[in-house]
Amino acid sequence: MAGGGGASATDMVRLRAAGVAVQIDAAFDRLLTIPDDARDRLYEAMRHAAIGGGKRLRPLLVRATGDLFNLSDESVMRVGLAVECIHVYSLIHDDLPAMDDDDMRRGKPTVHKAYDEATAILAGDCLHDLAFEILADEACHPDPFVRIELVKALALSSGPAGMAGGQMMDLEAENSRFDLPTVTRLQNLKTGALIAFCVDAAAIMARIPDDRRTRLHGYARDIGLAFQIADDLLDVEGDAVLAGKALGKDAAAGKETFVSLLGVERAREQGRLLVEQAKAHLHGYGPEADLLRAIADYIVERDR
Amino acid sequence: MAGGGGASATDMVRLRAAGVAVQIDAAFDRLLTIPDDARDRLYEAMRHAAIGGGKRLRPLLVRATGDLFNLSDESVMRVGLAVECIHVYSLIHDDLPAMDDDDMRRGKPTVHKAYDEATAILAGDCLHDLAFEILADEACHPDPFVRIELVKALALSSGPAGMAGGQMMDLEAENSRFDLPTVTRLQNLKTGALIAFCVDAAAIMARIPDDRRTRLHGYARDIGLAFQIADDLLDVEGDAVLAGKALGKDAAAGKETFVSLLGVERAREQGRLLVEQAKAHLHGYGPEADLLRAIADYIVERDR
Numbered sequence: 001m002a003g004g005g006g007a008s009a010t011d012m013v014r015l016r017a018a019g020v021a022v023q024i025d026a027a028f029d030r031l032l033t034i035p036d037d038a039r040d041r042l043y044e045a046m047r048h049a050a051i052g053g054g055k056r057l058r059p060l061l062v063r064a065t066g067d068l069f070n071l072s073d074e075s076v077m078r079v080g081l082a083v084e085c086i087h088v089y090s091l092i093h094d095d096l097p098a099m100d101d102d103d104m105r106r107g108k109p110t111v112h113k114a115y116d117e118a119t120a121i122l123a124g125d126c127l128h129d130l131a132f133e134i135l136a137d138e139a140c141h142p143d144p145f146v147r148i149e150l151v152k153a154l155a156l157s158s159g160p161a162g163m164a165g166g167q168m169m170d171l172e173a174e175n176s177r178f179d180l181p182t183v184t185r186l187q188n189l190k191t192g193a194l195i196a197f198c199v200d201a202a203a204i205m206a207r208i209p210d211d212r213r214t215r216l217h218g219y220a221r222d223i224g225l226a227f228q229i230a231d232d233l234l235d236v237e238g239d240a241v242l243a244g245k246a247l248g249k250d251a252a253a254g255k256e257t258f259v260s261l262l263g264v265e266r267a268r269e270q271g272r273l274l275v276e277q278a279k280a281h282l283h284g285y286g287p288e289a290d291l292l293r294a295i296a297d298y299i300v301e302r303d304r
Numbered sequence: 305m306a307g308g309g310g311a312s313a314t315d316m317v318r319l320r321a322a323g324v325a326v327q328i329d330a331a332f333d334r335l336l337t338i339p340d341d342a343r344d345r346l347y348e349a350m351r352h353a354a355i356g357g358g359k360r361l362r363p364l365l366v367r368a369t370g371d372l373f374n375l376s377d378e379s380v381m382r383v384g385l386a387v388e389c390i391h392v393y394s395l396i397h398d399d400l401p402a403m404d405d406d407d408m409r410r411g412k413p414t415v416h417k418a419y420d421e422a423t424a425i426l427a428g429d430c431l432h433d434l435a436f437e438i439l440a441d442e443a444c445h446p447d448p449f450v451r452i453e454l455v456k457a458l459a460l461s462s463g464p465a466g467m468a469g470g471q472m473m474d475l476e477a478e479n480s481r482f483d484l485p486t487v488t489r490l491q492n493l494k495t496g497a498l499i500a501f502c503v504d505a506a507a508i509m510a511r512i513p514d515d516r517r518t519r520l521h522g523y524a525r526d527i528g529l530a531f532q533i534a535d536d537l538l539d540v541e542g543d544a545v546l547a548g549k550a551l552g553k554d555a556a557a558g559k560e561t562f563v564s565l566l567g568v569e570r571a572r573e574q575g576r577l578l579v580e581q582a583k584a585h586l587h588g589y590g591p592e593a594d595l596l597r598a599i600a601d602y603i604v605e606r607d608r
Contacts, residue, residue: 037489038476039469046464093429098421117402121425122472125397128429129463132436136456145448151455152440159433160350165343168426172342185341 009297013060016291020063020080021056027081031130045115045123050088053106053244055304057227057295058083058198064291065202065216078140079150079201085131086158086194092124094167100249107244131158141205149204157193166190173255180261184225187258191231192224215281219292222278227299229271232257234304236264242304271300313601317364320595324367324384325360331385335434349419349427354392357410357548359608361531361599362387362502368595369506369520382444383454383505389435390462390498396428398471404553411548435462445509453508461497470494477559484565488529491562495535496528519585526582527600533575534604536561540568546608575604 028050034043059080066076095102095110096117103113112120134140135150156162166189169178173186199220203213232250236259240247250257259267278296282289332354338347363384370380399406399414400421407417416424438444439454460466470493473486482490503524507517536554540563544551554561563571582600586593 038473038480038482038486039464041476042464042469042472093425096422096425098425118400118475119472121397121400121402122468122475125428125432125468126464128432129459129468132455133459133463136452136459144452148440148448148452148455151436151452155433155437155440159437160343160346160430164426164429164433165346168346168423169342171422171426172345176342178342182342 009294010301012291012294013298016063017056017060020060020077021054023077024056024059024081024084025051027077028084031081031134041115041119042122042126045111045119046127048108048114049092049105049111049123050084050127053108054084054088055302056080056084057299058087058194060291061195061198061295062202064295065199066205067288067291068285069202069206069208071202071205074139075141075205076202078134078137079205080198082131082134082140082150082154083194083198083201085127085134086154086163089124089127089131090158090163090167092120092127096120099167099171102246102249104245107241128158143207146205146207150201153197153200153204157197162189162193163191166193170255174253178256180258183256183258183261187225187228188221191228192221195224195227196220215284219278219281219296222274222281223296223299226271226274226278226296229258229267229274230300230302232259233264233267233271234302235259239303244304268300275300313598314605316595316598317602320367321360321364324364324381325358327381328360328363328385328388329355331381332388335385335438345419345423346426346430349415349423350431352412352418353396353409353415353427354388354431357412358388358392359606360384360388361603362391362498364595365499365502365599366506368599369503370509371592371595372589373506373510373512375506375509378443379445379509380506382438382441383509384502386435386438386444386454386458387498387502387505389431389438390458390467393428393431393435394462394467394471396424396431400424403471403475406550406553408549411545432462447511450509450511454505457501457504457508461501466493466497467495470497474559478557482560484562487560487562487565491529491532492525495532496525499528499531500524519588523582523585523596523600526578526585527603530575530578530582530600531603533562533571533578534606536563537568537571537575538606538608539563543607548608572604579604 032043032047032050034040062080062083063076091105092111094100095105096112102110104110111123131154132151135147135154141147158164166186169186170190199216200213203216234243235247235250238247262270275296279293282292336347336351336354338344366384366387367380395409396415398404399409400416406414408414415427435458436455439451439458445451462468470490473490474494500521503520504517507520538547539551539554542551566574579600583597586596
């Protein structure tokens, strides 16, 4: 139990995450009504991937940052839904045989196992579109300038300068010996960029100017890296049943990770330091930032 | 030479398309600067697919509709670039072994042949993001409301209610005996929706209200179907070298097409009727609609 967070932080996060998960599941259920034509299989595949699973950490981060600015539940939920569309699409594509070749995800067969590869590719592509459709809808936010800023930020954080670029580096990691700065850059793109979007999106909706988001950006960068270090530790030490997916894959693929480069103890220590640093960025805030603080603690304490 | 178009229409289209192609190639060249890190292969794959090939019909349609409203060259080019990003991403994914399994595209090896499947999946995903990044940038159009309407329209026309949904129906066509209304619906989604976006996008940029776009929507629907009928005819009768891709694949896969359902002669006649109908929608316009008229003629007269 590091950094004074402990069980209460985990409980707070689990409680709020459960509420967010109910909202996200209900929204996906409405969004993905199965049509009465030959696209039914496509929608079933999207539902399989999107509904009932995952920690919903990204929508929770939008909610937690939204707490700072009293953002409406509706706006926060819709942006969380959009970012979850991107996250789920990326999991579907990353799990494909040509990519990481995973059979299990969130305790269920991956989409290409439950359906087939073509359906999995298209289900991912469709969730990718739905993310932008959700942000463009005025129900997301009444101000079109805010909506277009959200679109721009999401496209940047999920594309070649963000998540997908990081996944490309991750594929190359099997054939290269990446050093610590390169692994850090890889992870900043692959997982950090979308996590940073969640925090940034709330600031965009609250119309906070970019130059007044420095501390929030620092928080997001630190928890993004801490999250990946915790993932690398779980890949070595975790429980595959709890994780709902195969573990130990990085070592088997010969990829350098924070754990392979730093060792278990130094990696764990680095994760704790990053969490303390993340929370330090929130010093100017009161109890309205408690969920953000609890998320930082939870990220390195989670068992899945 | 049907419908009074003839050689001059083809010449006009080829001339304007050549100008648009130069702009689009130059824009992709700037957009896809190869980074000095492990993402270089990803960018090379995107460049392989995006630069120097294709008819650039979709950007040309944005330009042609833009002629009606005196839209700026810059706005028209950027929207054309965004729609071409979507078109190229869809070709990369559709060509994958799990989908249509094609080795040649635009006279070159497909991306998964020239690189590998994982790189092809990610290159498609990245072009998908770049489309929305381009539309969200203020260089596309100064009015954020226009930009967000463009994002919404593109997401709708490329996602499960549009292009990707149509591709799913197309995959199912191998296992089903689709009738003419179902093939029509499939093609309205698979190719029609993105063609309709090109025309609609120009009207959005010119701030033409939706209820005053009926004739343009009629034009787009008719040329979209005529385009697909011509494609089906080329698949049966065309020259694979000119087409730059394998032909005769639909019949081999046992898919119903306009040609298999109507026969060659009735399909050709239907294509001509649609072109006449498309041009009839433009009766209220003068010479500013000549490129739109020429495109309609070209669509059924092209040899590739």
